[in-house]
Amino acid sequence: MNYTVTTYIAYLLISVPLTIWVAKTLFKYGRIFLIDCFRGNAELADSVNHLLVVGFYLLNIGFVTLFLKLTGGVEGMRGVFEALSGKVGTVLIVLGIMHFINLMVFAKVRRKATLRNVPPPVIPDAIVKTAHPV
16 A cells, blocks of 8 residues: 555545534534524424534535545655645634534524514603703
8 A cells, every 4th residue: 555545544534533523513512502593492403403414514525525636646654644734734624614604604593583582672751851952
């Protein structure tokens, strides 16, 4: 087995479990946030959470797979580590970007849900005169 194949195997053995770990973490802790977004509707929150995780897996495992190919040959263990650092680092950045995009979307959903629960403004029932005219 040559160094290029070793790099491919190591890349997949690092990237796929890393993606699974991130997805499980988002699923576990995202549930609480989604229940709040959907005003306590746990069934809807669980459904949306599951669909988001499926999409997360499709996007990230697809990216990991497409990003597998090396443009040049890998020479020696130093080359293996250099190739892995670039590839795994890129996967981590993409996972981080996906995480922040999800947070932004959830924040917008939560803000809209919170604004729906705000009572309408109170109509003033008196005028208070101040000592200084405006």
